[in-house]
Amino acid sequence: MMNCRFVLVITSLVLLNTGVPNYSNLPVLAHNKNILKKQNSITVAQRCGNTEAVKPSKTSKTVRFPKFGIKVKIPSNYKTFPRKDGSISILDPGSYEAVRCQAPHGLYSFNIKLLPNSKNLSLQAFAKSAYEGQLKRVYDYNQNNIRALLIDSESGYSAYGIFKVRGVKGIVEMNASCDCDVSRTNIIDYLKVTELIR
Numbered sequence: 198m199m200n201c202r203f204v205l206v207i208t209s210l211v212l213l214n215t216g217v218p219n220y221s222n223l224p225v226l227a228h229n230k231n232i233l234k235k236q237n238s239i240t241v242a243q244r245c246g247n248t249e250a251v252k253p254s255k256t257s258k259t260v261r262f263p264k265f266g267i268k269v270k271i272p273s274n275y276k277t278f279p280r281k282d283g284s285i286s287i288l289d290p291g292s293y294e295a296v297r298c299q300a301p302h303g304l305y306s307f308n309i310k311l312l313p314n315s316k317n318l319s320l321q322a323f324a325k326s327a328y329e330g331q332l333k334r335v336y337d338y339n340q341n342n343i344r345a346l347l348i349d350s351e352s353g354y355s356a357y358g359i360f361k362v363r364g365v366k367g368i369v370e371m372n373a374s375c376d377c378d379v380s381r382t383n384i385i386d387y388l389k390v391t392e393l394i395r
Contacts, residue, residue, distance in 0.1 A: 245298035266362035270390040305375040347381035358384035
């Protein structure tokens with residue numbers, strides 16, 4: 198498993214209104230831009246706890262995602278966080294605090310979402326259609342009764358794993374993204390601890 202900040206995002210589950218003010222809606226004039234930046238960083242410092250990445254605990258817990266027909270084993274010190282866009286993230290405690298208080302720095306993210314497949318395409322055909330222009334390499338993967346395709350992107354900043362689950366409409370996509378290098382091994386790390394819900 199990669200030794201960096203971990204975020205697992207699952208799209209379209211729940212909405213959350215955190216009540217945190219959105220500073221981007223404030224009018225910013227040239228002469229008050231620096232004052233506003235200072236106020237924002239003071240506010241972030243006052244409302245944030247420890248936002249440093251925390252190593253995963255040695256114990257784990259299993260989180261079930263019935264909508265996707267899967268369950269994923271994650272470190273027991275990680276937390277779930279509903280996002281405004283309807284997604285749910287699973288975060289280490291430091292990243293959880295950074296997201297909760299809107300600390301201004303980037304995160305490595307791991308996302309799970311359901312993609313429509315109205316034409317009932319095979320995984321190979323779906324990959325060619327859905328990831329056109331992004332495909333660098335495609336690999337077969339088969340473990341824990343999950344047959345998937347792993348996709349390394351041209352940019353090197355994202356990787357994908359797609360698979361079908363019986364009884365779930367659409368294709369489940371796992372996606373790792375970062376402003377750093379990622380590859381199919383980031384997807385494999387989580388596929389290894391993913392099982393189908395029976």
